Amino acid sequence: MKRKRLIYGFILLLSAAIIAVDKFVLTGPYGWGELLVFALCLAAMLYSMIRLCQLSRLSRPLRILLEIVLILIILWLSLLSIDYKRHRNLFPPLFNGIGFEAVQDYDMDIRTGRVYQSSSTFYIFGIEVNKTYAAEK
Numbered sequence: 001m002k003r004k005r006l007i008y009g010f011i012l013l014l015s016a017a018i019i020a021v022d023k024f025v026l027t028g029p030y031g032w033g034e035l036l037v038f039a040l041c042l043a044a045m046l047y048s049m050i051r052l053c054q055l056s057r058l059s060r061p062l063r064i065l066l067e068i069v070l071i072l073i074i075l076w077l078s079l080l081s082i083d084y085k086r087h088r089n090l091f092p093p094l095f096n097g098i099g100f101e102a103v104q105d106y107d108m109d110i111r112t113g114r115v116y117q118s119s120s121t122f123y124i125f126g127i128e129v130n131k132t133y134a135a136e137k
Helices: 002-025 032-055 061-086
Strands: 099-110 115-124 127-134
Touching: 002 032, 002 061, 032 061, 061 099, 061 115, 061 127
Parallel strands: none
Antiparallel strands: 099 115, 115 127
16 A cells, blocks of 8 residues: 555656646747657646545545645646646647736837737746747848
8 A cells, every 4th residue: 555655656746746847947939849759748746646635544535625726726737737828838828717817018119010029928826927029030
């Protein structure tokens, strides 16, 4: 029983670490491989978290409530990580309005009239977390 908890805990932490490095540290988009790794890690996190809750000695209603809350937290963090990576690559956000948002600023070149993106600011609960500027060529 203790060995199973240790294995599920290790899978949970390893999956969280892979997602954190992929979405918050590495800034370049990597296509389908990144999406596949993210989906597998998210599924492994959810499965191991549910198994850990089932192995706990809590009463059934409390265990179910804990599972629901933890699933919502994991899903919220996964949405946050997706939008943060999009913000870092200066793409428009997908899930604004769930406690975090990415605000994009645009400027216009007076000579040519061309509108271009100048920066993107990422907020969590109204607190500025990061600001990324577009590179001019």
